[in-house]
Amino acid sequence: MARYADPGVTEWVESGGGPLIAVPEAVLPFWTGADGDEVSSDYDRACDIDGSIGLLPVGDTRALVLGDEPASTAYLPEYGTFVRWCAANSEDELLAEMPGALESALWGTEVEWRVPGAVVLFDAAWPGDGSGRTDRLRVELEPGRYGVRAAYVSAGPETWLGLVQLRRLAP
Template sequence: MVRYAEPGTVEWVESDGGPLIAVPETVLPFWSGADGDDLASDYDRACEIDTAFGLLPVGDRTALVLGDEPAATAYLPEHGTLVRWYAADTEAELLAGARDALTTADWTDERHWNVPGPVVLFDSAWPGTAPARTDTLRITLAAGHYAVRSAVRPGPEIWAGLVHLRRLDEA
């Protein structure tokens, strides 16, 4: 796999060309990726998401698909935000621009996602049980309901996608 994001401050996940997906750990075995005997695989369903994000049923839960384009993606837990690397010379520039954009972004409408706990972000072409899958990111989320919204931080030199996860049922 070719890596576009450089090693640095945060861990980046990349795909081989398809969308990334965040599947709850509890239902990972139910994600078949591009495998399967059906006319439309789970991967095909994920590829139908042509917006910044979408939700797909997996087992008795729902996974978050990062559509739009297969950009390297990292999670900033202190901001509850997935950052998608569309264009920047360095990781430091991208992360600084993304953090600045969190307060000024033009966010999309929210969708709600019920999360049973930690999720695993990976290339949606892989089955959830693939032992050889190495490009993954485990995201520790508390069980609960989350509002999900997205924005793009466009610019001539720094261009980042943002997918913000905000827990709705915090005490």
């Protein structure tokens, strides 16, 4: 796992060039990544997502694809948001912009994501049962419904970040 500041402060996940995916831990073995005998692999399906976010069936639930660009990504539980490092001189600079970025964001269309609990964020090319061999991040989520929305924010002349916010919805 890539870390750009003090160890354990903020954990960042990177991909080899494709999308990142947040797969519910309960169905992790069902994600085959770029492997598989089918014409279209799970990774291919993730790459077909058009836009910043999308949902794909995995087992009896769905996974969240973080599309568009393969930016380093962290989850900030205090904001309920995945932050994507598009451009910044330092991690401190990027993270300092979070409150203003969330306030000024022009959010895209929200999708509803039902999760059975914790999810694991990793490079969509890896199979779920092999994701332990790559950058990955376990994100604790309460089971239930979430509204998911995305935005790109220019927080300064040299600071750009992508946001994917999870908002808990009423049952």
